[in-house]
Amino acid sequence: MRTSIATVCLSGTLTQKMQACAAAGFDGIEVFEPDLVAAPESPEEIHALSRRLGLTLDLFQPFRDAEGVDPATFAANLRRAEAKLALMRRLGMDTMLVCSNVATATIDDDAVFAAQLRELGDLAASYDVRLAYEALAWGRFVDDYRRAWQVVERADHPNVGVCLDSFHILSRGHDPKEIEQIPGDKVFFLQLADAPLLSMDVLSWSRHHRLFPGEGGFDLAGFLAHVLRAGYAGPLSLEVFNDTFRQTDPDRTARQALRSLRWLEDQAARHLGSEVGPGVARLPDVGEPSGVDFVEVRAEDAGEVEVVLAQLGFTFRGRHRSKAVGLWTQGEARVVLNEQQARGAAPAVAAVGVEVTDPDASAARANRLLAPPVHRRTYAGEERLAAFSAPDGTEVFLGRVPDGPDATWTGEFRLGTTPAGPDLVTHVDHVNLVQPWQHYDEAVLFYSSVLGLAPQAPLDVAGPAGLVRSKVMRSADGRIRLALNLQPAGLRDRLPQHVAFACDDVVTLAQQARARGLRCLPVPDNYYDDLAARFDLDPALLATLRDLGLLYDRDGDGEFLHFYTATVGRVFFEVVERRGGYDGYGAANAPVRLAAQLATA
Numbered sequence: 001m002r003t004s005i006a007t008v009c010l011s012g013t014l015t016q017k018m019q020a021c022a023a024a025g026f027d028g029i030e031v032f033e034p035d036l037v038a039a040p041e042s043p044e045e046i047h048a049l050s051r052r053l054g055l056t057l058d059l060f061q062p063f064r065d066a067e068g069v070d071p072a073t074f075a076a077n078l079r080r081a082e083a084k085l086a087l088m089r090r091l092g093m094d095t096m097l098v099c100s101n102v103a104t105a106t107i108d109d110d111a112v113f114a115a116q117l118r119e120l121g122d123l124a125a126s127y128d129v130r131l132a133y134e135a136l137a138w139g140r141f142v143d144d145y146r147r148a149w150q151v152v153e154r155a156d157h158p159n160v161g162v163c164l165d166s167f168h169i170l171s172r173g174h175d176p177k178e179i180e181q182i183p184g185d186k187v188f189f190l191q192l193a194d195a196p197l198l199s200m201d202v203l204s205w206s207r208h209h210r211l212f213p214g215e216g217g218f219d220l221a222g223f224l225a226h227v228l229r230a231g232y233a234g235p236l237s238l239e240v241f242n243d244t245f246r247q248t249d250p251d252r253t254a255r256q257a258l259r260s261l262r263w264l265e266d267q268a269a270r271h272l273g274s275e276v277g278p279g280v281a282r283l284p285d286v287g288e289p290s291g292v293d294f295v296e297v298r299a300e301d302a303g304e305v306e307v308v309l310a311q312l313g314f315t316f317r318g319r320h321r322s323k324a325v326g327l328w329t330q331g332e333a334r335v336v337l338n339e340q341q342a343r344g345a346a347p348a349v350a351a352v353g354v355e356v357t358d359p360d361a362s363a364a365r366a367n368r369l370l371a372p373p374v375h376r377r378t379y380a381g382e383e384r385l386a387a388f389s390a391p392d393g394t395e396v397f398l399g400r401v402p403d404g405p406d407a408t409w410t411g412e413f414r415l416g417t418t419p420a421g422p423d424l425v426t427h428v429d430h431v432n433l434v435q436p437w438q439h440y441d442e443a444v445l446f447y448s449s450v451l452g453l454a455p456q457a458p459l460d461v462a463g464p465a466g467l468v469r470s471k472v473m474r475s476a477d478g479r480i481r482l483a484l485n486l487q488p489a490g491l492r493d494r495l496p497q498h499v500a501f502a503c504d505d506v507v508t509l510a511q512q513a514r515a516r517g518l519r520c521l522p523v524p525d526n527y528y529d530d531l532a533a534r535f536d537l538d539p540a541l542l543a544t545l546r547d548l549g550l551l552y553d554r555d556g557d558g559e560f561l562h563f564y565t566a567t568v569g570r571v572f573f574e575v576v577e578r579r580g581g582y583d584g585y586g587a588a589n590a591p592v593r594l595a596a597q598l599a600t601a
């Protein structure tokens with residue numbers, strides 16, 4: 001379907017916004033009137049620029065407070081409308097958004113709304129313009145799309161239809177199913193926005209917190225499916241008022257925006273199944289990744305990380321035959337230590353490899369979703385893995401699901417040791433990636449659309465340097481879990497990232513690691529006193545936890561035992577044992593960890 005975006009979604013001047021939309025690959029834009037009013041270019045110049053850029057000007061918006069008014073006010077509204085219609089002709093535009101009256105309406109009567117819209121429709125027809133009437137969630141009288149449609153039906157004018165905006169409908173909890181009752185050709189325009197599920201007044205929610213589809217909590221695929229069932233065939237347009245996107249790079253936001261639409265179109269097509277029409281584009285269907293292939297830590301000198309991995313029981317498997325890269329493994333957990341092009345860099349998580357069944361299809365999907373490709377030097381005979389840069393800069397590699405116990409690329413490593421004993425670590429449980437605040441929502445969309453991971457409900461963790469917002473992106477079977485943590489503004493330096501390894505016997509592993517000299521993150525005694533109060537723990541277990549510096553959590557019948565290593569550069573490791581189907585991450589313990597890390601930093 002055609003794609004469009006309101007200029008209000010982006011930062012910059014009108015012409016910068018237009019260039020960003022065209023560069024990302026949008027078909028058209030909604031011209032937000034204040035952007036035009038503030039522009040030095042004439043309407044004719046904007047029209048000419050849109051043609052040069054290959055963008056259609058799909059919707060002029062908004063025209064406010066038109067209907068439900070006394071006759072004198074309505075006469076003034078007609079005069080105001082005529083000026084805007086003449087302006088639209090200069091822009092070469094044919095559709096104007098009329099939002100329901102929030103301010104000047106005094107007459108709560110559908111007959112009056114319909115008669116006034118009909119009269120406006122006559123005026124618009126003389127300029128070859130169509131009016132799309134939109135119920136704002138905070139409209140004075142019309143605040144529900146179903147009432148807006150009743151008014152439009154009653155106006156019965158070929159130039160008057162409705163504009164549907166997912167935010168106004170879903171924020172109020174109005175059932176979108178009745179959209180299917182509206183004839184598709186009377187839906188003149190469709191605006192799409194997601195939002196986090198907040199409880200606050202709808203106007204502030206709408207003006208500051210809207211998000212691109214896939215970044216919030218609304219069911220937009222289900223919503224769009226209703227609109228498509230109604231027979232709507234116009235553009236899919238984004239209208240996202242958001243404080244962050246208004247101040248960040250418009251080129252980047254525009255790419256993120258188009259990614260959200262391509263993802264949503266595919267989701268709606270899945271939702272519709274065999275009902276889907278021919279114009280709805282699908283993405284390559286790749287299934288979800290089945291596991292973590294590797295985690296890469298990059299550093300100028302990875303020596304300290306090697307020490308910690310050895311203490312945790314990892315085996316050094318060798319150096320890469322042509323690069324300054326080493327491989328450490330335990331069970332199916334593989335850690336690559338990369339010392340290339342890392343001058344001055346403290347150890348940090350640089351890349352995560354995931355296992356997919358069809359890397360080419362996954363790469364094609366990522367390309368279609370405008371994921372920036374990463375190019376790394378590979379030499380003849382080496383396995384070349386497609387990679388993309390996530391919004392936080394983490395490089396995501398797409399590897400093939402291995403046939404045997406080891407990924408094929410591990411054969412490129414030489415002169416290592418063969419794993420000797422029984423491995424206690426079985427695999428990578430989760431990777432925790434710190435997100436700069438301005439890219440957080442983009443990261444949620446990136447990991448859900450490109451990798452097909454599902455966002456879990458967000459959680460706030462109180463740390464001594466600020467609240468850390470956390471959202472886990474995971475595959476259905478839990479083999480991939482990426483915890484995205486928002487960097488609190490109060491922390492000058494980035495929070496460390498971490499890699500958590502799963503094991504079946506964390507007590508033994510902790511004992512062995514201690515014997516090898518591992519420095520764990522210290523846990524205060526107060527924590528264990530509180531544990532004893534909260535849970536009716538076996539005193540012997542409590543003593544073991546206290547002795548080894550292990551943390552503990554419980555959900556239902558499940559139990560979680562875990563510990564953290566000290567931080568090396570910007571990375572630390574965690575070892576976790578999940579008992580009895582425990583599915584969380586020990587969130588209750590996170591404040592203790594954050595405080596201990598701050599104290600030892």
Ligand SMILES: O=C(O)c1ccc(O)c(O)c1
Nearest residue numbers: 061062099134165207239
């Ligand atoms: O917040 C507003 O005023 C506003 C304006 C136009 C829209 O389409 C909308 O959804 C909201």
Ligand SMILES: [Mg+2]
Nearest residue numbers: 134165191239
């Ligand atoms: Mg709208």
